[in-house]
Amino acid sequence: MATIVAVVAETPRARTLVLDVPDWPGHRAGQHVDVRLTAEDGYQAQRSYSIASAPELDALELTVELVEDGEVSPYLVEEARAGDRFEVRGPIGGHFTWSADEGGPLLLVGGGSGLVPLMAMLRHRAARRSDAEARVLISARSRAEALYVAELAALEPRAGLRLAWTYTRRPPDGWTGWARRVDAAMLAELGPPPEAMARCFVCGPTPFVETVTALLVDAGHEPALIHAERFGPTGG
Amino acid sequence: MSDDLHLDGNGIAGLLGEALLFDPTTLLRRCRSCGEQHALGEHRAYRGAGVVLRCPNCGDAGVVIGIQEDRLVVRAHGAYTVARAPAEAG
Amino acid sequence: MPPISRGFHGRRRADVDASRLPPGQYLTTDFPVLSAGPTPLTPTTGWSLALDGAVDEARRWSWSDLMALPQETVTVDIHCVTKWSKLDTTWTGVSLDTLLDGVRTDASFAVAWSDGGYTTNLPLADLRGGRAWIVHAYGGAPLEPEHGGPARLLVPHLYFWKSAKWVRGITLTLDDQPGFWESAGYHDYGDPWREQRYWGD
Numbered sequence: 001m002a003t004i005v006a007v008v009a010e011t012p013r014a015r016t017l018v019l020d021v022p023d024w025p026g027h028r029a030g031q032h033v034d035v036r037l038t039a040e041d042g043y044q045a046q047r048s049y050s051i052a053s054a055p056e057l058d059a060l061e062l063t064v065e066l067v068e069d070g071e072v073s074p075y076l077v078e079e080a081r082a083g084d085r086f087e088v089r090g091p092i093g094g095h096f097t098w099s100a101d102e103g104g105p106l107l108l109v110g111g112g113s114g115l116v117p118l119m120a121m122l123r124h125r126a127a128r129r130s131d132a133e134a135r136v137l138i139s140a141r142s143r144a145e146a147l148y149v150a151e152l153a154a155l156e157p158r159a160g161l162r163l164a165w166t167y168t169r170r171p172p173d174g175w176t177g178w179a180r181r182v183d184a185a186m187l188a189e190l191g192p193p194p195e196a197m198a199r200c201f202v203c204g205p206t207p208f209v210e211t212v213t214a215l216l217v218d219a220g221h222e223p224a225l226i227h228a229e230r231f232g233p234t235g236g
Numbered sequence: 237m238s239d240d241l242h243l244d245g246n247g248i249a250g251l252l253g254e255a256l257l258f259d260p261t262t263l264l265r266r267c268r269s270c271g272e273q274h275a276l277g278e279h280r281a282y283r284g285a286g287v288v289l290r291c292p293n294c295g296d297a298g299v300v301i302g303i304q305e306d307r308l309v310v311r312a313h314g315a316y317t318v319a320r321a322p323a324e325a326g
Numbered sequence: 327m328p329p330i331s332r333g334f335h336g337r338r339r340a341d342v343d344a345s346r347l348p349p350g351q352y353l354t355t356d357f358p359v360l361s362a363g364p365t366p367l368t369p370t371t372g373w374s375l376a377l378d379g380a381v382d383e384a385r386r387w388s389w390s391d392l393m394a395l396p397q398e399t400v401t402v403d404i405h406c407v408t409k410w411s412k413l414d415t416t417w418t419g420v421s422l423d424t425l426l427d428g429v430r431t432d433a434s435f436a437v438a439w440s441d442g443g444y445t446t447n448l449p450l451a452d453l454r455g456g457r458a459w460i461v462h463a464y465g466g467a468p469l470e471p472e473h474g475g476p477a478r479l480l481v482p483h484l485y486f487w488k489s490a491k492w493v494r495g496i497t498l499t500l501d502d503q504p505g506f507w508e509s510a511g512y513h514d515y516g517d518p519w520r521e522q523r524y525w526g527d
Binding site for chain 1 (some may be wrong): 328329330331332333334335336352356
Binding site (some may be wrong): 280282283284288290295297301302304310311 | 509
């Protein structure tokens, strides 16, 4: 069972819920939880959300983006407030995880709120003062919808980390960086090259993940090193 | 038929626990249809009445999970490989 | 008892005629897409519907054969085992009574099978009596692939997983052969009004 201790607005459509979960067993960066809501008449709805916080943080943080016509996300993004309670099951998923002990190099590619589990990895990397080489490509529709912009910018001077954004709908005024969907040229420029045998973590909506993983395989990345997490049309 | 070569399942509870209590997303499934081996976390999950995990290579319905209020019913095909934890030193 | 999530009501409407909602169901106005696998995109050229198994003579209808049969438009309520119900859905297609007309069989059961390998079983009697159709239009428009197009089975008096999407054949059988979900814990018959969701219900 989780109790909301704080709510942080990330974008107009996304909030981070800071949760107190007694007896939380700890998690690895990249894992997710199942959230189950119960209405007064007993009706229940359940969805999965990625954990945004590093394992080193005491609280558990979920960043939830509003899904149009969704059922659970409108409640979590628009209604829930400190003191509200719901069930949390997890952590779940050992396939899409990274620990600083495993080292680098890493390639993290996130589309939309697919950045959330990758953020947990980057926060974990920072908390452990890891210098594992990490290249990060973040695809967002616009700056207003991009998550964690200030925090990521503050992370970047650390050795071994390189961040890149691409804005697919409305780039910021004066933006000189990428403003298109992720493509082969983008991945080649960002690196690391396939020879580096980087572990690749790709998270986002299903079509985004399908596209990016196919690009990585075509570029020569070892399929066994590509980890993908999709969220689909039944989310919300 | 009689034999004195078997134990009951309780006698291998430790091995059963090792074989069945694992992080399921890291469990490797060798597909009965195409022969490729992939972690369950790499399989494609579809949500119908229950959930289907399909081989990422050939789409074979490897694991079908019926979701009920008080139980899950699992129907699975293929061969499954569990990595063993390294033995404690000393 | 799970904690009540203050202010959470779910995606349901309160202004519903309770007599039309089977137990445990809630009303939805959108049309959720649930699928046991990827959506096949089958062109109607080359499409056919088979009726085989324990029959005097196997039959097969091409798309144009199906279109040449008498068409019925029905408005029915549909009920998914995942608990959503949708009222007043309108479909057009061919009654199974038409397709089964003149078929001689000793079978008591049927298995519907689909592109992509999906199967579902039901008593043959439930395909008769104006209660089952092969439908190719929804709301007057060609049935979208994500909802089972080009054609799906429609058996609205049973939970909606029995209404096989992308149906390509019906095999009549002497004994009951559990289908895709029925062999993974879901009820063999699936009457929503008796809440027959799972084995043992």
